[in-house]
Amino acid sequence: MTRRWNEDAVRAAFPSLAIRDEGVPRLYLDAPAGTQVAGRAIERVRRAMLEACANDGGAFRTSLAADALMVEAHEAAAALLGAGSRDEIVFGLNMTSLAFSFAYMLSREWQAGDEIVLTRMDHDANVGPWLTMAEERGVTVRWLEFDRESFRYRYDTLGDLVGPRTKLVACNHASNLLGTVNDVARICAAGRAAGAVTVVDAVQSTPHIPVDAQAIGCDLLLCSAYKFFGPHAGLLRIRPELRDRLKPLKLRPSSNAMPTRFAPGTPSFEAQSGTTGAIEHMAWLGSEFGGALPDAPLRDRIVAGLAAATDHERGLMRRLLDGVRDIPGMEIFGISDPDALAERVPTFSLRLPGRDSRAVAESLAARNIFVWSGTFYAYEAAGVLGLRGGSGLVRVGLSHYTTSDEVGQVTRALAEIARG
Numbered sequence: 001m002t003r004r005w006n007e008d009a010v011r012a013a014f015p016s017l018a019i020r021d022e023g024v025p026r027l028y029l030d031a032p033a034g035t036q037v038a039g040r041a042i043e044r045v046r047r048a049m050l051e052a053c054a055n056d057g058g059a060f061r062t063s064l065a066a067d068a069l070m071v072e073a074h075e076a077a078a079a080l081l082g083a084g085s086r087d088e089i090v091f092g093l094n095m096t097s098l099a100f101s102f103a104y105m106l107s108r109e110w111q112a113g114d115e116i117v118l119t120r121m122d123h124d125a126n127v128g129p130w131l132t133m134a135e136e137r138g139v140t141v142r143w144l145e146f147d148r149e150s151f152r153y154r155y156d157t158l159g160d161l162v163g164p165r166t167k168l169v170a171c172n173h174a175s176n177l178l179g180t181v182n183d184v185a186r187i188c189a190a191g192r193a194a195g196a197v198t199v200v201d202a203v204q205s206t207p208h209i210p211v212d213a214q215a216i217g218c219d220l221l222l223c224s225a226y227k228f229f230g231p232h233a234g235l236l237r238i239r240p241e242l243r244d245r246l247k248p249l250k251l252r253p254s255s256n257a258m259p260t261r262f263a264p265g266t267p268s269f270e271a272q273s274g275t276t277g278a279i280e281h282m283a284w285l286g287s288e289f290g291g292a293l294p295d296a297p298l299r300d301r302i303v304a305g306l307a308a309a310t311d312h313e314r315g316l317m318r319r320l321l322d323g324v325r326d327i328p329g330m331e332i333f334g335i336s337d338p339d340a341l342a343e344r345v346p347t348f349s350l351r352l353p354g355r356d357s358r359a360v361a362e363s364l365a366a367r368n369i370f371v372w373s374g375t376f377y378a379y380e381a382a383g384v385l386g387l388r389g390g391s392g393l394v395r396v397g398l399s400h401y402t403t404s405d406e407v408g409q410v411t412r413a414l415a416e417i418a419r420g
């Protein structure tokens with residue numbers, strides 16, 4: 001039976017939310033850097049290490065269990081990312097290392113004089129790897145800029161940026177600094193029309209909105225399980241034609257077949273299993289609060305779960321915006337129109353007038369409120385916004401486990417700090 005969103009029930013699904021320090025609860029607003037881990041994920045990790053503690057591919061019980069958990073994890077990830085099958089999923093250490101290894105493999109197809117398109121809004125993990133390979137191969141980099149007032153991409157420039165020599169177009173689904181959700185299908189369509197490989201960084205969208213790699217129309221879509229309530233692992237969805245074309249970086253005796261085609265060594269079985277648990281958490285939200293039947297397909301339950309979470313997060317965003325707007329001189333680096341909240345995730349980068357952002361984060365930490373300060377590896381965006389070299393911004397990251405009361409606490413604390 002579906003019920004209304006219940007903050008207590010959702011929070012009970014995250015064991016770390018109950019931890020107190022000298023009786024003071026922790027207020028976790030650091031989700032864009034890493035969310036808290038769902039109990040289902042923690043339990044999956046524990047069971048993997050207890051019951052499936054062997055390498056894969058053997059004839060005996062624990063190894064067969066490791067094989068089975070890999071199948072389960074790849075299937076769950078395919079449901080999460082809108083892949084056609086589990087054979088389109090690759091697990092890795094984190095998003096950055098996956099991006100580096102795919103950048104290396106893809107750049108073998110590049111020649112001097114070719115071009116790639118990168119963006120000024122991306123986290124450097126979706127810039128640095130491609131930039132490094134472009135420099136090695138003499139490839140020209142073109143930049144998709146964003147508007148400094150609206151915090152949205154200049155989509156009108158795509159036609160000029162992409163051309164017959166474009167080998168790759170890489171962009172971000174949601175920004176880890178601005179919170180903007182971008183029209184990645186439009187960017188990928190422009191790349192595809194030119195025959196380029198298209199790459200989407202979905203690290204910051206996966207925890208908040210349904211991600212459908214096939215509908216987006218990209219060749220590669222990358223994300224990180226520790227940003228969506230799971231353990232430290234990176235994962236990606238690759239279009240089958242590209243998967244079969246790329247020559248993997250691998251040891252000679254290792255298999256060319258999925259799921260280990262792109263695995264340079266033994267994968268973290270426990271991280272894969274924990275990822276299954278995190279995805280099951282989203283599916284649980286769907287059957288508990290999103291109207292999905294408990295036996296509906298996993299993808300349907302995930303989508304329903306994220307819809308319910310989005311609804312809750314929109315209410316939190318409105319409350320946060322109302323609270324910070326009253327603080328004199330407060331700057332919000334991102335969309336702040338309450339009617340445009342569908343175009344952002346609940347990641348708010350703020351600047352308090354005359355305050356060092358690290359000092360603000362420290363003042364909040366003294367109240368057991370956890371936020372990040374800086375520019376969060378959004379290196380190009382920091383340049384565009386004139387933030388390099390300084391203390392950057394204070395980033396308040398809401399999640400579906402955040403309560404309305406917590407949003408009130410952080411806005412009151414920010415107001416106090418602003419008053420000095």
Ligand SMILES: Cc1ncc(COP(=O)(O)O)c(C=O)c1O
Pocket residue numbers: 032033093094095096097123125126172174175176201203204223224233234
């Ligand atoms: C948008 C975005 N992309 C990529 C990354 C890098 O992810 P990982 O730590 O898994 O390499 C991050 C991490 O903060 C991110 O926010």
